[in-house]
Amino acid sequence: MKNMAISLFNHVKFRLTSPKFSHITRINLTSIAEKYCTHLLNHPQNPEKTLIQFDNKLDAKCVTEVLKRLSFDNPKMGLRFFIWSGIQSNYRHSKYMYGMACNVLEIRRNPGFIREVVEGYRVEGCVTNLKLFKVMLNLCKESRVCDEALWVLRKMEDFNCRPDSTVYNLVIGLFCEKGELDVAFGLMREMESRNLCPDMITYMSLLKGFCGVGRLDAACLLFKAMRGHGCTPNLVAYSALLDGLCRFGDFERALELLAEMEKEGGECAPSVITYTSVIQCLCENGKSSEALSVLDRMGSSKCSPNRITVSVLVKGLCAEGSIDEAYKLVGRIVAEDHVAVGECYSSLVTGLLNTKRLEDAEKLFRWMLNNDLRPDGLACSILLKTMCGEGRFLDVFHLLEDVEKKGFVVTIDSDIYSVLLVGLCQGRNVSEVVKLSSLMIEKRIQVKDCYVKDIEKYISGMREMQSLAQLREMKGEC
Structure with a gap:
């Protein structure tokens, strides 16, 4: 009991004393910022000349505090302080600080502040240098005010400062x-x-x-x-x-430039990303045959295609109705062993679905399962969603079941589970509903909110729906 009392006392003591230190730190920071603000407001003419008398070390927190205090009553003085602090030897503004200053002082909305500050330097005879103007120009850059940036560039000559x-x-x-x-x-x-x-x-x-x-x-x-x-x-x-x-x-x-890059070689040699971007542009413009020639050039340059290259090419060929060419391409890539077999055929399934060839896509998908080739999540999701759209809920369930039996870990859009569950409920497929709801609980897949009412109607009339009732508690937004 005594030990418990001591432990409790130490805990309470810690809670009472800990905030005190943070409060002291806050007071110190606040007092430093107040000193700067007071000085700036009391010395509106050439305040930079006497700011140097402060021994306090500048840091981002102090600069932020000063800007926030001055932003309401005297934003132009806050801007002068920010510029001054940015040229001090013991401190340097980060990109974040430039963004913060532009937001707090609303430079983009009031770009004229920059011109007024520069004019103030001229009238008051302030000492300026290249570093000072660079701070201003970085503010212009962060605020995207190019006219003011050009104006500052032109004004540098007036201060005998060469850009x-x-x-x-x-x-x-x-x-x-x-x-x-x-x-x-x-x-x-x-x-x-x-x-x-x-x-x-x-x-x-x-x-x-x-x-x-x-x-x-x-x-x-x-x-x-x-x-x-x-x-x-x-x-x-x-x-x-x-x-x-x-x-x-x-x-x-573009192809001439690509050839020049191939000839240049070394660091300028086209990468798989370079080739793939050219192939994608050609395919998107209905030039898949030219894109295939680029693939041949990749081989000549000993640059292997990746999954994205294959996907882009297959999609382009299918979109142009060159289905046989798409099959040949996949067979070629598989034979060359550049990309995983499952990924190649998954790209073909997706390409067929994108061109409304559901029957061919489904046939190919089932062939993949029968040959122990794992489909990717995109191909699986699009196929199941398309089949759900045709009301083939039992077929979708059995296809999903086949994927699970193979032990393939495939990421399927969670919305498909909800749509499939509602479809099975409406079809009074009790056994399949129980199995699917149990699978969703196991995978922690939530039912979308917009489908909950439809599922609840079904639960109310079925006593054997314990797993579905449990699933109802797992809801997610649509």
């Missing part, structure tokens, strides 16, 4: 994201006139920008110009241009 390549790249990137490629390209030319060489970051921003808006001729010219400026295209550059060519249907140039 470097990093500054230009940031502003160029913003205009590329906005789709204003002519402005971005003009800034690159301006860089060159200032003896600042465009680097890979510059070219990649413009390359992605041109490809993003379908200006493929400009993208191709820029790609060729990279070499002349000492920027040898890498796999990322090749992939960006290739993606743009495929996305906008310029397959002739």
Whole structure:
């Protein structure tokens, strides 16, 4: 009893004393933030000049606290504090902090704050430097306000501060994201006139920008110009241009570029992802025969297809009605042993179902089970759902039972179980209902809420439905 009393006393003592330490920490943090806020509000003219007198070390929590306190009454002063804190030697803003500042100070809604702060520096004769302007430009980047970023770039000259390549790249990137490629390209030319060489970051921003808006001729010219400026295209550059060519249907140039990558080799050699993306674009545009030729090129380059490659090709061939070609393709991939047999045939089942060939898909699925080939969850789910849609609930149940008997672990859409259970209930298939509900309990599969009422109607008239009554308690949203 004595030991219990001591234990209880220590527990109570801990609960009483623990919050005290956190409270002290909170008070210290609050008092530091209050000091900064008080100083800023009492020194509205050039507050940066005297902020340095504070010995307190800056950290993210303190900066956040100050911004939140100033955001309501004086957001521009909060912005000045954020910029000042970002150039201190003992502290550096993270990407998260830039995002937080933009949200708290609502920079995107009030981009004029940045211009007003810069004008304040000029009027008050504040000392500025390149690092200070980079903090402002990073705020522009986080807020996606490219016009203000360009304005800040132009204003740097007024403070005898020369923009470097990093500054230009940031502003160029913003205009590329906005789709204003002519402005971005003009800034690159301006860089060159200032003896600042465009680097890979510059070219990649413009390359992605041109490809993003379908200006493929400009993208191709820029790609060729990279070499002349000492920027040898890498796999990322090749992939960006290739993606743009495929996305906008310029397959002739896309295949030429693919050949160039194959010839280049090394780090620029096409990967399975590169080949698969080209194949997918060709298939989506009804060019599955050309896609098959790309598959042949993969073999020549000793690059093996993966499950996604096969799935994309089979889907494309089935969509174009080339069923025999799809079967031949699967047979070829299986023979080459690049992809698991079950995955290959599952892709074919899915392709047949997507083109309304249920009978062929079901026949192939049963053949897979008979040959101990595990179907994947997608093929199984689509097949069972399609059969449920035709009201073939008993067939679905027996097919599901066959999958379970084989011991295959297959992830099937939980909604299918609910639909199947309701269908079996409506058909008064008592034995199958009991077995299915027991299986669902075992697998902890919940009944969707929208099917509960239909199931309850059936339970009320059946005494042997104990497992179903238990299943009713396991409900999930539709």
